[in-house]
Amino acid sequence: MTAGTNGAADGPAGAGAGQLILGIETSCDETACGVVEDGVNLRSSVVASQVDLHARFGGVVPEIASRAHLELVNPVIAQALVEAGLELSDLHAVAACSGPGLAGSLLVGVSAAKAVALCQGIPYVGVNHLEGHLYAAFLEEPDLEPPLCFLLVSGGHTMIVAMEGHGRYRVLGQTIDDAAGEAFDKVARHIGLGYPGGPEIDRLAALGDPDAIKFPRPMMDEGFDFSFSGLKTAVATYVKHSPDAEVTDVAAAFQEAVVDVCITKLLRGAAEVGAKTVVIGGGVAANSRLRTRLLDAAEADGRRAFLPSPSLCTDNGAMIAAAAWWRLRADGPTPLSGGAHPGLRLPTID
Amino acid sequence: MLLLCLDTATPQVGVAIGSDDQVIGRIQLARPQHHAEHLAPAIAYLLEQLDLSLDQLSAIGVGIGPGLFTGLRVGVTTAKVMAQALRIPLIAVPSLDLLAFEVRYSDRLVVPALDARRGEVFYATYRQVPGGVQRLSEYEVGTPADLCAELMSRSEEVLLLGDGALRYREQFYDLERAEFGPPGLSYPSVAALVELARAKFQREDFAQPRDVHPLYLRLSDAEMNWVKQAR
């Protein structure tokens, strides 16, 4: 792709091309910005991770996250434009994640997006973070046809969502206590690993035996809701009573329990809504065991599993831009008086 | 020359547009919280009423606190991203300076104090000089008692103002010869921001967006606990 020109309408990035939306994501500990054309063509995605800033605290510290977003948001926007070969004047709309997430963090992205909207005279769109995760899949597979069944798993959320059409969702189930990502972090702490726990457990588990220990699969046999608190406690108790257990085996057995539950519920959801394709999203969707097991399990179930690249499963700005394209078509722009909504829920048709 | 000026360091949302010689429009909303819901519409409204467009702006002035972190970041983020988008200079002005400048005709020791919550205030001390005020201290955060003790030791006539001074008014009653600013001067004045930003503009005292940081004066709780445990 050639470099963008100064808002020229005849350039590759101009009016001849599709609708270009810049998306900003600052709901948690990633400062991210991406540009997407027509809701599906990924033009750029830049993510500045703050994980090192939070690591010593063993979790995301909201005030530290907000301060870092403020420092990073300008360069991340600039870099996303450079990588897309665009100028701000080429954009047709600008979006920010407006919730759910950390209030102070969300406000940085929302303020930044509205500043761009004011300066360029283009629409602003406030995007639901969860809807962003759903639309990340379309960046690599634009032809995905609803009904689809999604597993959203991260540090903040664990849910099964049926997409019956664009903008039409049903939340089949969600966690009643910890999110899957939280369970990974807490178990990692119990077995002496660093933060964040997900990648560490993934790496160690590959060296262990998933069948060495039989951990419980909470609520696996019924419904769509999740509970990981009991599993976390079971791992902690086991480690306490078996101090000589191989850490690799504990990691593998714990991970296997999470993966079993997630896959079982996802495929159960797909059967419930008649979805031929299942999709995953969220930080835990980057877990290598979940990905390989899901491919096999879906095939055995006569369905297709679509696994977005790990970089699109974790929080990013491109997913916000992708979801914004659909929201803009459905609802029009968000007023500049739109705020941040830390407890925002996925809009459902229930 | 046209300046857009923003300050959201306190419960107030303030927006003003200034020309070479005056403040040509301003909005000051003293409603607490939800800065992000008011700031962008206020900017759009002012521009529309004054029949101006953003590409006519020469620079953006912003109050960088100290103040309440979440609101403060709304204004600073907005100013930084607007400056980047419009490719115009940014001018950073500490928000306590704006309070002091409003009472520059007083020959007392001027002490703006903004409510920092948690029983503390953000403050600094200033003295009248020709054309404005000069800051004599660092920007500080502390309890009203800390500030009161500091002022007692100076045994000067003081003028206290700002929402912090008013909230903890009775804690300063031991100060002899203390005077309090009116409630109308509780929050940083965006008119003062226009004046101070214009002076900086004329000196070409500009900042790049990446070099503009809020004056937090306080670590996050997690960092404070970390420091305490390390001791």
Ligand SMILES: [Zn+2]
């Ligand atoms: Zn997420």
